[in-house]
Amino acid sequence: MAGSADVFAIGVGQVPVGEHWELSIRDLAVEAGRRALADAGLARVGAVYVGNMLAPTVNGQQHLGALVASWLGQRQAEAVTVEAACGSGGAALRQGYLSIRSGAHEAVLVLGVEKMTDCVNGTTTAALAMAADAEYEAGLGLSFVAINALLMRRYMYEFGVPRQAFARFAVLAHANALGNPMAMFRKEVSVAEYMRAPFVADPIGLLDSSPMADGAAAVVLASGELARSLGRGQVRVAGSAVATDYLALHDRLDPLDLVAVRVSTARALGQAGLSITDVSFFEPHDAFTVMAVLCLEACGFAGRGEACALAARGHFDRGGALPICTMGGLKARGHPVGATGVYQAVEAVLQLRQEAGACQVQGAKVGLIQNVGGSGATAITHVLVRE
Amino acid sequence: MALQLPREWRWRQERYRLIGGRCRRCGQAFFPHREICPRCLGEDVAKEQFSGRGRVYSYATVYKAPVGFEEYVPYVVALVQLEEGALVAAQLTDVDPTEVQIGMPVECVLRRWRTNGPDGNIIYGYKFRPRLES
Amino acid sequence: MPAMRPSRPIGILGYGAYIPRYRLQASEVARVWHGGQDHVPIAQKAVAGPDEDAITMAVEAARNALARAGIAGERLQAVWVGSESHPYAVKPSSTIVAEALGAGPLALAADVEFACKAGSEALQMAVALVGSGMADCALAIGADTAQGRPADELEYTAGSGAAAFVVGLADEAVALLEGSVSYVSDTPDFFRRGQEHYPRHGGRFTGEPGYFAHVLAAGRELLSSLGRSPADYAYVVLHQPNPKFPARAAAELGFRPEQWQPGLLVDRIGNTYAASSLLGLTAVLDRAEPGERVFFVSFGSGAGSDALSLVVTEKLPLRRHQAPATASYIARQQLLDYATYARFRGKIAL
Numbered sequence: 001m002a003g004s005a006d007v008f009a010i011g012v013g014q015v016p017v018g019e020h021w022e023l024s025i026r027d028l029a030v031e032a033g034r035r036a037l038a039d040a041g042l043a044r045v046g047a048v049y050v051g052n053m054l055a056p057t058v059n060g061q062q063h064l065g066a067l068v069a070s071w072l073g074q075r076q077a078e079a080v081t082v083e084a085a086c087g088s089g090g091a092a093l094r095q096g097y098l099s100i101r102s103g104a105h106e107a108v109l110v111l112g113v114e115k116m117t118d119c120v121n122g123t124t125t126a127a128l129a130m131a132a133d134a135e136y137e138a139g140l141g142l143s144f145v146a147i148n149a150l151l152m153r154r155y156m157y158e159f160g161v162p163r164q165a166f167a168r169f170a171v172l173a174h175a176n177a178l179g180n181p182m183a184m185f186r187k188e189v190s191v192a193e194y195m196r197a198p199f200v201a202d203p204i205g206l207l208d209s210s211p212m213a214d215g216a217a218a219v220v221l222a223s224g225e226l227a228r229s230l231g232r233g234q235v236r237v238a239g240s241a242v243a244t245d246y247l248a249l250h251d252r253l254d255p256l257d258l259v260a261v262r263v264s265t266a267r268a269l270g271q272a273g274l275s276i277t278d279v280s281f282f283e284p285h286d287a288f289t290v291m292a293v294l295c296l297e298a299c300g301f302a303g304r305g306e307a308c309a310l311a312a313r314g315h316f317d318r319g320g321a322l323p324i325c326t327m328g329g330l331k332a333r334g335h336p337v338g339a340t341g342v343y344q345a346v347e348a349v350l351q352l353r354q355e356a357g358a359c360q361v362q363g364a365k366v367g368l369i370q371n372v373g374g375s376g377a378t379a380i381t382h383v384l385v386r387e
Numbered sequence: 388m389a390l391q392l393p394r395e396w397r398w399r400q401e402r403y404r405l406i407g408g409r410c411r412r413c414g415q416a417f418f419p420h421r422e423i424c425p426r427c428l429g430e431d432v433a434k435e436q437f438s439g440r441g442r443v444y445s446y447a448t449v450y451k452a453p454v455g456f457e458e459y460v461p462y463v464v465a466l467v468q469l470e471e472g473a474l475v476a477a478q479l480t481d482v483d484p485t486e487v488q489i490g491m492p493v494e495c496v497l498r499r500w501r502t503n504g505p506d507g508n509i510i511y512g513y514k515f516r517p518r519l520e521s
Numbered sequence: 522m523p524a525m526r527p528s529r530p531i532g533i534l535g536y537g538a539y540i541p542r543y544r545l546q547a548s549e550v551a552r553v554w555h556g557g558q559d560h561v562p563i564a565q566k567a568v569a570g571p572d573e574d575a576i577t578m579a580v581e582a583a584r585n586a587l588a589r590a591g592i593a594g595e596r597l598q599a600v601w602v603g604s605e606s607h608p609y610a611v612k613p614s615s616t617i618v619a620e621a622l623g624a625g626p627l628a629l630a631a632d633v634e635f636a637c638k639a640g641s642e643a644l645q646m647a648v649a650l651v652g653s654g655m656a657d658c659a660l661a662i663g664a665d666t667a668q669g670r671p672a673d674e675l676e677y678t679a680g681s682g683a684a685a686f687v688v689g690l691a692d693e694a695v696a697l698l699e700g701s702v703s704y705v706s707d708t709p710d711f712f713r714r715g716q717e718h719y720p721r722h723g724g725r726f727t728g729e730p731g732y733f734a735h736v737l738a739a740g741r742e743l744l745s746s747l748g749r750s751p752a753d754y755a756y757v758v759l760h761q762p763n764p765k766f767p768a769r770a771a772a773e774l775g776f777r778p779e780q781w782q783p784g785l786l787v788d789r790i791g792n793t794y795a796a797s798s799l800l801g802l803t804a805v806l807d808r809a810e811p812g813e814r815v816f817f818v819s820f821g822s823g824a825g826s827d828a829l830s831l832v833v834t835e836k837l838p839l840r841r842h843q844a845p846a847t848a849s850y851i852a853r854q855q856l857l858d859y860a861t862y863a864r865f866r867g868k869i870a871l
Contacts, residue, residue: 126454135398136419137476140500140512141449141456146464149447150476154466157445157489201464202448202484250418250466250474251425255445403580403621458864458871459571480572481542483855497580497621498572509608511577511617519845519853 011040017334046105051092089341090371090380112342159305177328179358184334215336239383341371439495527652532694537585566791594622603639638821680791705825
């Protein structure tokens with residue numbers, strides 16, 4: 001897109017991930033949005049893009065774009081909801097990026113919000129299964145966890161990897177979350193605890209799984225001109241790409257090859273003029289440990305079947321060659337599904353601004369963030385760089 | 388629970404008889420049927436009733452069921468690779484979770500998927516069980 | 522009165538059995554309800570799994586019958602399903618079964634209800650349709666997931682199973698129909714009211730005025746009208762609510778144990794109601810040789826019996842291996858404890 005505008009992330013805001021019994025979905029969104037606007041030093045934006053997955057089923061609310069924009073003091077702004085299952089936040093970021101890049105707006109607010117604790121029975125579990133193919137997976141009793149468990153079992157079989165090898169990803173996510181005040185779980189877990197935890201869908205245990213949670217996160221994107229005028233030109237969005245695949249595992253010729261992840265990563269890095277060796281840290285979509293493994297391998301950060309072995313050597317720890325889940329990841333920061341992609345962006349901005357506190361990755365210059373919808377059907381990858 | 392009678396009724400032949408598709412150009416078999424081959428993107432595809440015989444490609448045991456499936460917990464779900472080559476996601480039935488292995492021969496049977504509550508419709512469809520000796 | 526005979530030669534083109542995988546031992550029922558101190562009528566009964574019902578079992582039995590007949594479902598001009606446990610009170614099981622088999626849409630389909638005689642009544646309907654020349658191919662199924670009230674003596678035996686028969690023209694038959702007799706009367710030995718989950722029964726009243734009166738009358742009438750004696754038959758199969766009734770009735774008709782034992786399955790699978798006598802017939806067809814005759818009498822409470830005389834053709838040995846033997850379904854078994862059984866069969870209110 002020669003001649004089109006550069007895109008900068010000029011403000012971020014987030015609320016703690018957790019069970020917010022007294023806060024509604026609009027309360028969460030407004031709080032995160034106000035924090036991001038305050039951080040950017042901006043009162044008004046041209047557009048609001050809201051990433052959300054579950055509001056129609058769990059909260060009984062559609063039309064979040066206008067709802068959130070107006071309650072945030074952005075009446076008359078362009079606003080829509082963006083939905084790509086658990087990738088909704090990343091998809092909203094992509095829409096915000098396109099909006100600035102095209103010149104349609106000078107500044108936009110990208111906001112991910114999810115309020116998962118409004119229902120008290122299995123409704124949320126059933127709603128999450130809508131990320132999968134309703135007629136050929138969810139409709140016959142495959143929970144979303146079970147679909148990921150099918151991937152994990154096949155992976156263990158094809159590559160001869162024992163279940164215990166996946167524990168390392170839960171352990172490192174929890175260790176990294178200790179320093180993140182916004183994380184849901186700020187406590188360490190051990191391999192022994194991982195092995196003792198009950199199964200949700202064997203081979204996926206409780207500690208393979210990211211938790212259901214409430215949360216909201218927001219990023220203000222702006223053109224280079226506006227960013228520099230505000231003194232907020234530190235973090236540029238250098239690459240942005242989305243790729244898709246079949247929703248159902250059985251429609252993919254090789255279910256363990258996350259094609260959409262592979263393609264979106266290559267496109268985003270290509271736009272940034274970078275390669276995977278330039279990446280300082282990676283925020284994968286570790287909704288389940290097996291998804292962290294498959295994403296690392298599809299991106300090219302590990303050879304096929306090798307991610308667990310690399311993890312065992314400390315490769316992905318904060319001091320390792322490629323830190324991942326630097327502020328806890330989906331596993332320990334929490335996974336408020338439609339908000340997660342925006343949390344990843346907020347965390348990447350904090351890392352690149354050297355504001356990640358105890359979670360800081362030393363010398364972070366290039367961050368790769370990746371939000372996945374379903375079991376790999378939508379992959380949204382962004383490259384953020386420190387200017 | 389909402390009655391979605393047209394939606395469940397629409398798939399009856401495909402679900403009762405495991406009718407999928409095959410690409411006439413590249414020979415790939417797939418389930419369900421669709422207009423564009425998932426392998427070669429060819430558009431010359433035909434419906435085909437599959438044999439129902441296959442092997443377990445992957446499996447998982449569900450302990451936390453979605454709404455409507457609680458009465459079956461724990462139950463086993465699987466990806467089954469049919470003799471024709473297509474993969475199908477389905478529940479396994481008549482099997483203990485500890486018996487299941489990747490590569491285990493299975494065959495298709497018609498079973499209840501779920502009911503729409505005590506006064507709602509009953510939804511039937513394909514499941515797979517360990518293959519019987521004939 | 523002479524036996525009923527078809528207007529043209531017809532027979533059974535294929536037969537199929539289905540017995541679910543699970544078993545409940547009678548001793549387990551006695552342990553839970555009688556402190557183990559009760560006389561149990563059988564060793565164990567077959568129990569449908571949580572995702573099974575009369576429809577799913579009927580489909581598998583029918584697929585086995587079609588496999589042995591060597592025909593596709595689209596050739597069926599009638600699909601009749603006899604059961605006292607149709608999953609819907611209103612909505613035919615038979616259309617679901619027909620769709621699953623690929624039968625129709627140009628076909629007859631209906632559900633039949635006559636307690637344990639519903640399956641053989643469906644068979645008589647198929648015989649009539651094909652025997653009259655109105656159609657060339659019809660399917661009759663008996664299938665039940667029978668329910669006994671917890672702690673009632675029926676709970677020992679009320680089992681699950683299905684059997685199916687494709688009726689067609691004689692030149693393709695594995696067994697020819699020689700003639701039949703049906704015998705009914707108003708006898709309230711056992712019944713279930715419309716909105717009730719469990720049946721009531723008359724205890725010992727189900728014996729003499731019920732089972733024996735009808736089975737013996739229909740059986741004697743058929744033997745006499747065909748001019749046959751029990752010695753003309755290699756096998757006899759009777760409805761089997763328990764092991765004692767069919768043994769005593771067969772003996773009273775003049776049959777010997779070696780004639781009834783091959784078709785007497787109740788000790789291992791219980792009383793499968795509409796499938797009970799029909800499953801006995803499948804077990805006999807699994808072993809009968811060309812030229813051998815089979816004498817069959819069903820019984821359904823309420824009450825009535827269908828008696829049929831069959832003779833095996835040379836095609837049977839060629840066809841029987843096209844589907845699983847009844848014995849292989851009986852051998853496939855997983856024992857349940859009473860709690861799991863109660864859960865599987867919806868006896869625990871959630």
